[in-house]
Amino acid sequence: MDMLELDGRGGGGQLLRSALTLALCTGTGFTMRGIRAARPRPGLMRQHLTAVQAACAISGSEATGATLGSTDLTFVPGAVVPGDYTFALGTAGSTMLVLQTLLPAFWRAGASSRVRLEGGTHNPMAPSADFIQHAYLPALRRIGVCADVALESHGFYPAGGGAVVATIEPCPGLQVAAFGERGPLVSVEATALLSALAASIGRRELAVLGKRLGLAEDRLHLHSVRPAVGPGNAVMVRVEHAGHVELFTGYGERGLPAEKVAERLAAQVRHYLDSQACVAEHLADQLLLPMALAGGGKFTTCVASDHLLSNAALIEKFVAVEIDCEPDGPDRWRVRVAA
Known part of the structure; x- marks a missing residue:
């Protein structure tokens, strides 16, 4: 070997x-x-x-x-064996990062699999379960991946205690896909999630996002989720263009005003919208590996992050592809994966 x-x-x-x-x-x-x-x-x-x-x-x-x-x-x-698996992190560690590690292996298995993961579902340093559901998996479906994630319960940092269930079907062949242009803007919506915290926190976050992003009241949503093991707050902005969907997330922190959480999130969304790139920073990191396994692909992104570049260098050691990243105007980069 x-x-x-x-x-x-x-x-x-x-x-x-x-x-x-x-x-x-x-x-x-x-x-x-x-x-x-x-x-x-x-x-x-x-x-x-x-x-x-x-x-x-x-x-x-x-x-x-x-x-x-x-x-x-x-x-x-x-050799990967498809089946029914359960993994418990025992902490608020990200279930989504573990799931992303396993998904491509199951795509290449000969039968469907089911994976239950227990731990954190909404962590500041990892993709949220909502991001996986509404941005990551829809993008991968364009590459030929058939997988779904169901959120059973929320697990916020630092207590954790959440659970998700993923179902993955084998993919006989991945497709080369391009995410070059995002198309006309369809909608922008903001959602504040709260567990065992005052609703006023979410209302303050949504007020800032509504003002900074020009969102009407019917585009602002406040959801109180079933109390998790510990209190938690996440605020999300879903941006849908005709050809692509992105989800941006911010997290409440002890001692950090709700307005500051929302201001930071609004700045991320505005940077993406102003860039005219198709793929936002975090999804860009995560598209490289499936595109390499597909034998190619390309996208435009608003940030060529250190994560993207270091991940590209590692992928090239395992798979016979070349990954190029070139500037294409202010706050826009073109990334190409080619066999």
Whole structure:
């Protein structure tokens, strides 16, 4: 079996998750050293360890160094076995990041699979369950992926306690897709989620978003969700163009005024709208890997982030593709994945 030597010092947990996914999909093993070395708490945290353990559980893979805090990991992939799986993070660690690690491996399996994940569903440093449902999976369907995620209960940081269930169908062949132009604007809507917190917090967030983004009252939604293990607040803006949908999320923090949360979120949305790019920053990072497995694809994005560039370099080590990123005017980049 081929084994790669990978340097994890130049990025965060995304490099490890991408390496796990690609190892399962290509049969190429790896040793990664310096995992999250530049982070305040280096090495494997709970969500990273769960991703490693889940990758082993669905495939019979072997992992050496799979312990909390470990900065070195060797992963020897096995064959993915479709089925019904449950993984509990035990913390507010992101269920969505673990799910994204497993999804491509199940696309290439010979039968459908069901995965239940328990932990955080709305975390400040990870895609939310709503982002996966309303932005990530719809984009992947254009590549030929057939998968759905159902949110059973919300799990906010830091308590967690949420649950999601994903169903994944095998994909006999992925398609090369282009996300170049987003088309005319169809709608912009904002939603504030609250668990065990005063409704006034959400109303203040929505008032700012309505003003900054020019949204009418019927485009502002306040939802109180079933109380989670702990209190929580997330505010989201869904931007739909004729050819693409994006979801932006901000999170309430202790000591941070609701107005500030909404101002930050509005600035992200305005930057995206003003850029004329099709794909926003976070989805851009996440499209590279499925496009590489499809053998090609392209998109425009408003930010060529360090995450995107480091992820591209890692993907090229596993898959015979070239990933180019070139500026295309103010706040717009063209990214191309080619075999």
